[in-house]
Amino acid sequence: xxxxxxxxxxxxxxxxxxxxxxxxxxxxxxxxxxxxxxxxxxxxxxxxxxxxxxxxxxxxxxxxxxxxxxxxxxxxxxxxxxxxxxxxxxxxxxxxxxxxxxxxxxxxxxxxxxxxxxxxxxxxxxxxxxxxxxxxxxxxxxxxxxxxxxxxxxxxxxxxxxxxxxxxxxxxxxxxxxxxxxxxxxxxxxxxxxxxxxxxxxxxxxxxxxxxxxxxxxxxxxxxxxxxxxxxxxxxxxxxxxxxxxxxxxxxxxxxxxxxxxxxxxxxxxxxxxxxxxxxxxxxxxxxxxxxxxxxxxxxxxxxxxxxxxxxxxxxxxxxxxxxxxxxxxxxxxxxxxxxxxxxxxxxxxxxxxxxxxxxxxxxxxxxxxx
Amino acid sequence: xxxxxxxxxxxxxxxxxxxxxxxxxxxxxxxxxxxxxxxxxxxxxxxxxxxxxxxxxxxxxxxxxxxxxxxxxxxxxxxxxxxxxxxxxxxxxxxxxxxxxxxxxxxxxxxxxxxxxxxxxxxxxxxxxxxxxxxxxxxxxxxxxxxxxxxxxxxxxxxxxxxxxxxxxxxxxxxxxxxxxxxxxxxxxxxxxxxxxxxxxxxxxxxxxxxxxxxxxxxxxxxxxxxxxxxxxxxxxxxxxxxxxxxxxxxxxxxxxxxxxxxxxxxxxxxxxxxxxxxxxxxxxxxxxxxxxxxxxxxxxxxxxxxxxxxxxxxxxxxxxxxxxxxxxxxxxxxxxxxxxxxxxxxxxxxxxxxxxxxxxxxxxxxxxxx
Numbered sequence: 001x002x003x004x005x006x007x008x009x010x011x012x013x014x015x016x017x018x019x020x021x022x023x024x025x026x027x028x029x030x031x032x033x034x035x036x037x038x039x040x041x042x043x044x045x046x047x048x049x050x051x052x053x054x055x056x057x058x059x060x061x062x063x064x065x066x067x068x069x070x071x072x073x074x075x076x077x078x079x080x081x082x083x084x085x086x087x088x089x090x091x092x093x094x095x096x097x098x099x100x101x102x103x104x105x106x107x108x109x110x111x112x113x114x115x116x117x118x119x120x121x122x123x124x125x126x127x128x129x130x131x132x133x134x135x136x137x138x139x140x141x142x143x144x145x146x147x148x149x150x151x152x153x154x155x156x157x158x159x160x161x162x163x164x165x166x167x168x169x170x171x172x173x174x175x176x177x178x179x180x181x182x183x184x185x186x187x188x189x190x191x192x193x194x195x196x197x198x199x200x201x202x203x204x205x206x207x208x209x210x211x212x213x214x215x216x217x218x219x220x221x222x223x224x225x226x227x228x229x230x231x232x233x234x235x236x237x238x239x240x241x242x243x244x245x246x247x248x249x250x251x252x253x254x255x256x257x258x259x260x261x262x263x264x265x266x267x268x269x270x271x272x273x274x275x276x277x278x279x280x281x282x283x284x285x286x287x288x289x290x291x292x293x294x295x296x297x298x299x300x301x302x303x304x305x306x307x308x309x310x311x312x313x314x315x316x317x318x319x320x321x322x323x324x325x326x327x328x329x330x331x332x333x334x335x336x337x338x339x340x341x342x343x344x345x346x347x348x349x350x351x352x353x354x355x356x357x358x359x360x361x362x363x364x365x366x367x368x369x370x371x
Numbered sequence: 372x373x374x375x376x377x378x379x380x381x382x383x384x385x386x387x388x389x390x391x392x393x394x395x396x397x398x399x400x401x402x403x404x405x406x407x408x409x410x411x412x413x414x415x416x417x418x419x420x421x422x423x424x425x426x427x428x429x430x431x432x433x434x435x436x437x438x439x440x441x442x443x444x445x446x447x448x449x450x451x452x453x454x455x456x457x458x459x460x461x462x463x464x465x466x467x468x469x470x471x472x473x474x475x476x477x478x479x480x481x482x483x484x485x486x487x488x489x490x491x492x493x494x495x496x497x498x499x500x501x502x503x504x505x506x507x508x509x510x511x512x513x514x515x516x517x518x519x520x521x522x523x524x525x526x527x528x529x530x531x532x533x534x535x536x537x538x539x540x541x542x543x544x545x546x547x548x549x550x551x552x553x554x555x556x557x558x559x560x561x562x563x564x565x566x567x568x569x570x571x572x573x574x575x576x577x578x579x580x581x582x583x584x585x586x587x588x589x590x591x592x593x594x595x596x597x598x599x600x601x602x603x604x605x606x607x608x609x610x611x612x613x614x615x616x617x618x619x620x621x622x623x624x625x626x627x628x629x630x631x632x633x634x635x636x637x638x639x640x641x642x643x644x645x646x647x648x649x650x651x652x653x654x655x656x657x658x659x660x661x662x663x664x665x666x667x668x669x670x671x672x673x674x675x676x677x678x679x680x681x682x683x684x685x686x687x688x689x690x691x692x693x694x695x696x697x698x699x700x701x702x703x704x705x706x707x708x709x710x711x712x713x714x715x716x717x718x719x720x721x722x723x724x725x726x727x728x729x730x731x732x733x734x735x736x737x738x739x740x741x742x
Binding site for chain 1: 732
């Protein structure tokens with residue numbers, strides 16, 4: 001269960017591999033609708049140049065696993081200790097590790113230069129809800145309230161058809177964190193009412209689309225509560241037998257979900273690894289360094305971008321950027337489209353000087369010169 | 372004065388910029404002719420997929436400088452101290468430093484992880500000679516004698532038309548180093564005879580093309596003697612005023628000329644910098660790191676490849692590779708074409724395991740299966 005969006009750059013990777021199975025518009029959205037908790041004019045929208053897809057991963061991933069096995073891959077389900085993973089390198093040319101938890105994640109040392117936080121910067125709660133109308137054109141609502149956190153309302157397609165993923169990203173200690181701390185399963189009806197209360201109190205542009213009578217969770221398995229400590233880990237480790245383990249996905253880069261980059265970064269990284277496997281046949285340290293070098297710029301950009309966005313208190317350029325987008329359509333579109341291009345996004349918002357330059361540049365594009 | 376070859380990947384960069392001014396075949400070559408100083412069968416050739424250009428830099432570069440000024444660039448000729456270079460950052464958005472000598476080179480710290488040598492591994496002597504016939508098809512002769520060094524016979528086009536650059540790469544302490552130590556200008560005729568003597572003694576596939584009576588230097592300015600300590604330096608330095616200096620070319624990567632990579636690496640690097648300038652407008656540390664990240668894989672590959680080739684004594688995989696090419700046309704062609712692709716070249720020859728894999732792979736391509 002997850003509220004992942006595949007951006008169009010990721011869909012292009014899937015099309016290239018012949019695994020782009022869901023052409024329908026019901027699975028996609030094409031805009032970001034913003035609401036900021038400050039200023040006189042608080043709403044604006046940005047458009048993507050091509051749609052993103054939001055299909056329940058419990059439908060999406062099993063189909064990709066079928067593609068994998070149809071092409072000769074073999075799936076095995078086993079619990080593996082770190083030692084058992086080490087032993088796999090004796091019988092396989094290349095072992096790639098993707099899960100990021102516990103002793104397995106700890107096999108790959110944390111990169112302290114790129115991992116500024118030692119705890120989650122947001123408390124998370126995401127559920128798939130009925131009773132929240134989609135926008136037209138379909139889009140993700142990004143509602144940001146200083147001191148409270150973010151709400152992302154993400155139109156998903158799940159087992160029952162259209163649902164709205166409400167992803168509450170709550171500042172620790174703020175008034176929204178209760179949606180993470182109060183366990184859904186203890187009292188689902190109380191949790192439902194609490195959610196409506198938070199929506200009504202802080203997120204008017206989502207609340208106005210709620211049908212209170214029809215507002216209910218899709219199912220008991222459709223809610224996740226927790227938090228993520230962002231971390232970027234080393235690309236690979238050398239084992240005592242001289243072989244290597246390569247990190248890919250969450251075990252390599254763990255990000256807060258607020259900018260929808262985890263799966264897209266992992267897909268990019270997987271393509272880099274796949275291409276390197278096709279061009280090389282010796283899986284030594286040079287191979288590992290080649291993979292590391294080729295994915296570094298984009299992976300580090302995603303990491304830095306998200307860690308800039310979730311900083312408590314906000315980095316000074318972020319409110320400046322969000323406010324400037326209200327009256328600057330080119331800037332809003334650029335910020336939105338950049339969810340496909342983390343390098344461009346950190347170029348845009350990496351510092352106050354960079355945001356100032358981006359505002360000026362976009363304003364020049366938007367303004368019709370008087371004559 | 373220089374014996375640079377622009378590989379076809381570099382010519383493609385020039386074509387893209389509209390500065391590819393020399394279409395004629397007289398300026399190009401398309402093959403490597405090899406001669407090894409061991410084994411029963413010592414000669415073989417490798418072919419490029421597209422020709423390289425060898426035009427005297429004293430003709431080439433002034434034309435490119437004209438292109439630069441025609442498009443709005445301004446050339447100024449001044450001696451600059453390191454301090455004066457620092458001061459340029461107060462009046463320019465971006466200052467790129469290319470020369471690599473003395474205190475200016477020393478502004479950029481040496482990367483000890485990528486700079487294995489503290490002195491030249493070859494003594495160098497290169498002259499532009501008349502009286503050495505070209506091969507058909509035109510090509511560079513690579514004559515390698517263990518314990519002596521290399522001779523590269525490079526067909527150049529210079530002020531007088533066709534000349535042959537004889538680039539002697541001599542192992543320090545070996546019998547060829549006299550061509551570096553005995554100064555040409557002290558006695559040009561003695562140096563000419565000495566050159567003929569070395570050719571006759573060690574380099575039969577070049578000597579057989581020499582017309583002894585016509586063998587003479589093009590001019591007194593057409594010889595260079597010296598040596599290069601290979602070094603890879605940091606991509607940039609931060610100055611006390613908060614601005615940066617960016618390294619490009621020799622000041623960044625200084626390589627022995629034996630694999631003809633210096634100018635090609637610099638051209639690639641310049642394109643990376645140019646593209647980054649077009650996409651960005653804030654020349655902060657992020658910009659510097661972006662440039663560093665994008666050129667790292669190719670620059671480091673060239674550095675590692677050349678430093679592998681010039682190691683004294685030879686790295687074990689190099690004689691194995693050169694010998695295997697005698698009977699393996701696919702491998703000879705691959706090694707040759709890879710002068711365009713340093714990443715593929717270090718993939719091929721970075722270790723004994725990699726050379727073994729490359730020999731097997733190329734042999735499989737060359738062999739016609741019996742049936």
